[in-house]
Amino acid sequence: MNMLNKDVRLVENVFSNALELAPTRDGFGNGVTEAGKNDKRVVVLCADLKESTRAEWFEKEFPDRYVEMGVAEQNMATVASGMASVGKIPFTASYAAFNPGRNYEQIRTTIALNNANVKVCGMHAGVSVGPDGATHQMLEDIGLMRMLPNMRVIAPCDSMEAKKAVIAASKVDGPVYLRFGRAKTPVLTTKDTPFEIGKANTFWESVDPVVSIITTGSLVHEALLAARALDAEGIGTIVLNLHTIKPLDTHALLSVAHRTGRVITLEEHQIAGGMGSAVAEFLSEKCPVTVTRLGMQDVFGESGEPNELIRHFGLDHVGVMDAVRACIRKR
């Protein structure tokens, strides 16, 4: 039985093999261009990666509001802070390994502590970067960013949600970190799927759920595949799309944790410091339940094809199903 939440208006054929595929960075390109149309204060700064970050989509529309920074991410963050202080809404775009990897302290001091209206955009996050290997597969950015006071952290699940997240980020005052992937992944949400910063959406709910799968970013689709297969085995789950890692939707977390008593988190990030950590920290204080964190188990990534790597590190639907079965057995 199909237990997709109808209220979130996912695409009709969400389990089809023929789903449209697009990288979430496309959502950045579309979203920031749209945000630029809505608000002329929006400017985009990019560190020599305008094609692969899709910053050039914005440049085509608004050449005067696009700023080429060269390969200088520390300067990009601090110039953006200066621009924000005189009224602009800067989006900084580079690979997450460098933005916020390279320029962390600049972001900490001049964006987070200043509460500057800068949107830090990290592309090529996660192992699904693929063949480029470990140096370019950023796996610590959620942790870096969610530790900073004033910072909001969002990892959209597909290009459609990414577009909405970028537009929403342009409308809130203050710093936001947005995380995007390189690989083409299924587009499962529609323009009618609700998106609100800080409000998680239940995408799947079995009749009698015993495990909650809390996930973020491009692995949401894998979680849905697992949920459907598990349901067929008679194991009910809830799949929660936690697109906003900070501020946490504590209401949604408490609700699913109370109902199922078991939680699995799934993300393309180190299990230390990431979304799973955030969930575990919160639940351990407010609703102690069994939490199993799926993600990178304190290892770096390596070269390979995106799907191959997701499978290799146990982050695909098969890995999720194994983890769900294991956590049921534990009880």
Next chain:
Amino acid sequence: MALSDEQNKILEEKAQAIRKTIIEMLVEAKSGHTAGPLGLADIFSALYFHILKHDPKLPEWNDRDRLVLSNGHTVPVRYSAMAHAGYFSLEECKTLRKLGSRLQGHPERARLLGLETTSGPLGEGLSQAAGMAYALRMDGGKQRVYCVMSDGEQQEGNIWEAVMFAGKYKLSGLTAIMDRNNIQIDGMTEDVMPLESLREKYEAFNWHVLEVSGHDIPAFISAVDQAKTIYEKPTLIIAHTIPGKGVPEIEFDYRWHGKPPTKEEGKRFLAEIRTLKGKVPNEYA
């Protein structure tokens, strides 16, 4: 426009008052930096009482010039100048570095309007000032952006990214002021990590460079005025200063970079302050 003798005298008196308050604040705070703020007092007198277009009653006034202090550890000089200019009371200066104070050990914009940014970690102010100058120009603004930075922080890579950026985009609205006092925490800059030749380095990045004494107020103001006439480049003013200037017994002594005077030393320093017609041993020998 040349400064009249009377104007110059007023600015020197302000510098004297700024120095006095710096010493009082540091004695009270029992921690903080002494040499840098004293060395910058003449420049901050010129900035707050002659150069900057600003209104202490309206710190967020959009048309104000922007002053970014990159070497945030010298912030006592800025707090002192702001207090004397009327941003807040001299009494509040005594809260420096104390719990709940707006006057944090390193400046924090969110706590005190008028600071423009948060600084302390070195090498970040020039980029922010460049971002301000770039964005203000986008909107056709006439505001000028000043960035006071140290010489030691020229060792940070971020500085040179900013220098490259401002040169490429010809940010003529940006004037950087380098406090060239040749000291840093571990010793003399040229021993720790040589910076020279600074002029040639900046010029190579398409900057206009001027050099003045940071204690010659008319010369400094004249350099700032000259910067306004350079339309195709940002300007760097290398202001040669004496660390600890104004208190003879600590002048030139790098050991005073990062410590405050004790109460007794403070009393002695206050008695010794000599901005007015002050001469330094071997300065004019």
